[in-house]
Ligand code: LER
């Protein structure tokens with residue numbers, strides 16, 4: 001099992017970005033703990049020096065399986081489904097600006113809350129149309145570079161747009177792009193899926209990335225999810241990507257990350 005963990009390259013309010021703050025120190029810590037990779041949350045590629053970033057990541061022999069983009073929503077309010085067309089355009093351009101970064105690092109681009117939440121007064125069907133239009137445009141921009149986009153079903157308390165794997169699969173049908181799939185996250189799945197294992201099986205080879213946190217969004221092993229069963233179902237789909245830790249820094253980032261890797265390494 002290839003393990004990575006989320007690290008934010010910029011200050012962020014999002015609580016489950018396990019590591020935040022000084023990039024160099026954190027990359028060294030993550031590598032020392034035995035992780036194979038680091039999932040980088042990047043609000044805006046313009047804010048990072050790509051040469052430095054790549055050098056640091058390689059220096060610690062870490063792989064970057066995926067790039068998180070949600071801070072464009074969390075910190076700036078950009079979204080694919082905002083009623084303001086200028087905001088929708090800015091969100092699409094922002095996601096497309098991740099393509100060169102993703103190409104250089106050979107990473108999946110994550111579409112989390114940048115899809116939006118359906119603002120009051122916006123019709124849900126209209127929001128879906130805007131979402132599909134944006135995903136088609138961004139998938140087409142990434143496709144020539146062999147880059148994949150993974151939309152994350154997110155629980156009902158954070159958005160009303162795509163909460164579960166079944167809705168994600170319907171969206172895949174409507175978008176109709178071979179490089180568009182899903183990121184499944186056990187925290188959200190535990191809230192929304194009738195059966196985590198069945199949803200993994202149904203999503204199959206459209207699982208492009210995988211987030212792990214336990215039922216309480218602490219590190220795997222700290223809650224009541226059945227990890228043996230979940231990981232068996234995941235790998236039975238043929239999934240060969242990373243299992244990426246995205247959990248609260250409880251009691252602190254380094255201890256949570258250490259407990260996660262110790263626990264997960266005993267399983268598969
Ligand atoms: C991001 O990966 C995530 O899981 C969401 O909870 C972000 O709001």
Ligand code: MN
Nearest residue numbers: 152185211246
């Ligand atoms: Mn997640």
